[in-house]
Amino acid sequence: MSHTFSSEIHKYDAFLSFRGEDTRRTFVSHLYNALIQGRIDVFKDDERLETGKSISDELPKAIEESKFAIVIFSESYASSKWCLDELAHIIKCRKELKQIVIPIFYNVDPSDVRHQTQTFAESFSQHEEKYKDDIEKIQRWRDAFAESGKISGYHLQNYRDEADCIKKVVERLMSVLHIESDDDDDDVRAFIRGMDNNSPILIDGGKMSFSLDKKRKKCFMIAARGLDIEWSHKPKYWKWLSHSDSRFTEVAKLKKVYWLEIQGKIDSRRLSKRTKYAAYLVFKLENQFHGLETVNAVVRFVDSVSKKDAEKRASVVHFAGRGPRETLPFKRGDGWMELKMGDFFNDAGEDGYVDARLMETKKLDEKSGLIVQGVEFRPE
Incomplete structure (x- = not known):
């Protein structure tokens, strides 16, 4: 034939x-x-x-x-x-x-x-x-x-x-x-070839996962290794280890820092168009965590909003304690916790990179007991 x-x-x-x-x-x-x-x-x-x-x-x-x-x-x-x-x-x-x-x-x-x-x-x-x-x-x-x-x-x-x-x-x-x-792209095709369940697949050398929500919109999680975590290269402050509940090979465990800054960045072209997204820190807290009750978080388009301006409009969120419902963490179906860092509207995917950042750099108190799996970008 x-x-x-x-x-x-x-x-x-x-x-x-x-x-x-x-x-x-x-x-x-x-x-x-x-x-x-x-x-x-x-x-x-x-x-x-x-x-x-x-x-x-x-x-x-x-x-x-x-x-x-x-x-x-x-x-x-x-x-x-x-x-x-x-x-x-x-x-x-x-x-x-x-x-x-x-x-x-x-x-x-x-x-x-x-x-x-x-x-x-x-x-x-x-x-x-x-x-x-x-x-x-x-x-x-x-x-x-x-x-x-x-x-x-x-x-x-x-x-x-x-x-x-x-x-x-x-x-x-x-x-x-x-x-x-x-949206016909490599991420979708890879997920399709992953067959008929909706389990996330690992992409980008295992530094990111991809899945589709119930409306068939694209969801990405950047692994801790793909994030910019201040001082994470110093074993004195952060420890890299495997975790049985993580979809990635490694998670980042905070041993002790005074300056906390975690940043995840994704190209808006990879996201579903004309869709409102939110960014979430996916984490766990050890029983003896310390100094993490209140932090600041912000999401911005890198080419449109400067880092300085973004910091001015950062929102207060809470790893623990009291606060408005939208500023508190929620338990996920996979056993991890998630904390909303902010949201944005992805129009045509032509706005460049989206930056989601969580930080506590003002109060230089000791912070410890945080385990980071990644930052997830998913439709609201």
């Missing part, structure tokens, strides 16, 4: 690859209808092939013009030469066009796909006999199968029923297509 790659403009949202006799009137039919109801434009060969067009001409083009390829592996999938050709082309598009491939394992095990065992072994044995003069074709099919079996996907037996599995697949496509129609 040779074909010249088309442009990166996607004509279809998803291409369905399946073995008709196994699934066409059952699982595939239900999945297809659910995708259409979700306003996802799907290429399904018996629905979209134009009259008079050759299958060998039309299918490769449809695969290339699809953002997703959904491959439903069933027991007789490998018995079809057409399915194997489709799969080989899909894997090629995954490598060369960054197509997102979603395997669904329908009454088969991913390991059998990966190693071509069980019913797949018999199918490949028959192909090897039939195409014994074309070893390269057989190897191309085997490689595509092996690669597909390594991709994290949807194993039907892990869901309550077919409807539950279909629901998860459709939700994933709907969320991804919504995101990328607005």
Whole structure:
């Protein structure tokens, strides 16, 4: 199945690859209808092939013009030469066009796909006999199968029923297509490849994490190692250590300082556009913390507001004690505490860097007992 790659403009949202006799009137039919109801434009060969067009001409083009390829592996999938050709082309598009491939394992095990065992072994044995003069074709099919079996996907037996599995697949496509129609960037693509849970992924060499909130807006946390923490390079004042509850490899533990200043900075171009954000210090306090009851915090666009002017309008926040609700810390779902440092509106992402700073540099009292995981920028 040779074909010249088309442009990166996607004509279809998803291409369905399946073995008709196994699934066409059952699982595939239900999945297809659910995708259409979700306003996802799907290429399904018996629905979209134009009259008079050759299958060998039309299918490769449809695969290339699809953002997703959904491959439903069933027991007789490998018995079809057409399915194997489709799969080989899909894997090629995954490598060369960054197509997102979603395997669904329908009454088969991913390991059998990966190693071509069980019913797949018999199918490949028959192909090897039939195409014994074309070893390269057989190897191309085997490689595509092996690669597909390594991709994290949807194993039907892990869901309550077919409807539950279909629901998860459709939700994933709907969320991804919504995101990328607005903000198509490396962070989002990396998160998408992280599969179907919303756990943060580590980026930028582990110095930042990225996730998406319920509205599919971008959230970033800068690790303590990515922050500018005054005196943190001095073991006398700060200690770097691992923490079992942290998403990062290290956190910063305050041993003793008199001058406290913590700064986190992010490029506004990485954030969701036309969105109000807030910055939060994510931390824990040791039982014997000291001198941290009241500090100042401010958020500014570096190119628009000077450091001196920002300090003048800094807000008072509290690690402990009493104060207005918005100035007090809250416990997060992950067991850490967070303290709001300020908020801002990210319009078109063209305002340069955003700087979130927490400081206590006026009262030179001893301060200790603070554990910093990072600074998080997330939509309000």
